Amino acid sequence: MTILYGIKNCDTVKKARKWLDENNISYTFHDLRTDGLDAELLTSFVSKSDWQLMLNKRSTTYKNLPEEIKNNLSEQLIFDTVLEQPTLLKRPLLAINDMLHVGFKPAQYQELF
Numbered sequence: 001m002t003i004l005y006g007i008k009n010c011d012t013v014k015k016a017r018k019w020l021d022e023n024n025i026s027y028t029f030h031d032l033r034t035d036g037l038d039a040e041l042l043t044s045f046v047s048k049s050d051w052q053l054m055l056n057k058r059s060t061t062y063k064n065l066p067e068e069i070k071n072n073l074s075e076q077l078i079f080d081t082v083l084e085q086p087t088l089l090k091r092p093l094l095a096i097n098d099m100l101h102v103g104f105k106p107a108q109y110q111e112l113f
Contacts, residue, residue, distance in 0.1 A: 006092035048100035
């Protein structure tokens, strides 16, 4: 099963969805804002990828975090903060066959499918 995680108004997520649709790839879309992000789902992300890859340090959400959080990014603090603010995750996250791929590049998706 293929699941694309993201936020529907994110430009990169829109590009990924368009690519999947144009290439007739069947997938389920999970909007992290409307469908939610809970501890179980985030734990599954963490078990399949590295925090350094998943944390979007270029996002406005990250830039607006208090310095005390940005300067003390322990795994537990990141986990709790991402649960409160899912837009801290890079998007999209593509789950395929128990693997998690971060971001979207057409060449990467072409290789995967």
